[in-house]
Amino acid sequence: MSPNKKIVAELLASVGIQINGTNPYDIIIYNEKFYDRVLSLKNLGLGEAYMDGWWDCERLDDFFCRILSEGLESKVGGSWRLIGPLLRANLFNMQSLARSRMIADRHYNLDNGMFLSFLDDYNQYSCGYFVGCEDLAQAQINKMNMIVAKLNLTPSDQVLDIGFGWGGLAKYISETVGCHVTGVNISDEQIKYARQCLQESRVKILNCDFREIDGTFNKILSVGMFEHVGYKNYRTFMMTVHKSLEDGGVFLLHTIGSNTSSVKTDPWINKYIFPNGMLPSLTQIAQSVEGLFVIEDLHNLGPHYDKTLMAWNSNFQNAWPELSKRYDTRFKRMWEYYLLSCAGAFRARYNQLWQLVLTKPGCPQPECRIWHDPES
Secondary structure, X not given: OOHHHHHHHHHHHOOOOOEOOOOOOOEEEOOOOHHHHHHHHHHHHHHHHHHOXXXXXXXXXXXXXXXXXXXXXXXXXXXXXXXXXXXXXXXXXXXXXXXXXXXXXXXXXXXXXXXXXXXXXOOOOOOOOOOOOOOHHHHHHHHHHHHHHHHOOOOOOEEEEEOOXXXXXXXXXXXXXOOEEEEEEOOHHHHHXXXXXXXXXXXXXXXXXXHHOOOOEEEEEEEOOHHHOOHHHHHHHHHHHHHHEEEEEEEEEEEEEEXXXXXXXOXXXXXXXXXXXXXXXXXXXXXXXXXXXXXXXXXXOHHHHHHHHHHHXXXXXXXXXXXXXXXXXXXHHHHHHHHHHHXXXXXXXXXXXXXEEEEOOOOOOOOOOOOOOOOO
16 A cells, blocks of 8 residues: 555544445545545645546545544645645735636636526525425525515615526515615626516616625625625625615625635635635624624524535436536536535535624614524
């Protein structure tokens, strides 16, 4: 056994994972270069080796849950090849206005049909709320109803949706509540799709960065977008929302979060899925709102994202026969690795999903149903 193979085998064994074992979370190795690649490039090497078919695992989600629950990634020393991204994240604003559309170009502008093949009917690319159901479609309706309740939306409200996606949440709000929604997005493909679907609705769509928002609104929401803002821009984001929110208004922030403060993201996720993405910690969020907002409510939906990602992967696998006409096997392995590794991270409580309700200082506490039972 080579020295590097022995190191990897011992590390995995410490969390109950065997090489070429029989448990569904054990890994099967097809290329002996796997060990050198993983110890050299850590998370990046592990993901790329999977994409290249060097190893397999029946239950990637359980594999990552075991690794992250035990903090195994912290036991592997750093690599000089990964120092560059960390330095860039510290020295430069990787999510500046000039760079802000990179995430749209490399992720959200992918073929709409690929995304819509695994999402629900409202195309919610964010965490559902699996209370009283195991069905993805109902969980997403639960999530949207909860947002409506927390914001206490009424037909007279003027709502700003920062992020917007394919417009499903705005569509649901405009149809069920009857209020006007302005959506802000930087993805040309998502905007094109939304404009085709929402031509007769009360939804206005703007192609602009959050820093270019103009006007004021009495209700603001941002779902699954804050992860792309970057720590150097958290305060700017909150100042923009503060400027755009009328006195007495309510702001709801829905974001994936990290247990610890960081200035970088996982190198594999950064390279292949969300370039320049970054998960905020509660400390970073609290610092960004200090003096601007009162935090009225904080709700952790993390375990529901595990279920959401598992449902997305199931849908993606079912859709693959059709998708395989446009994408190769390496793309399939990349996408399932993304969905299942993230599911494992939420299951391990390594990542969180927070909804925060915020108001301006000095304003009365909003009359909204803060607690979160869609059946109440």
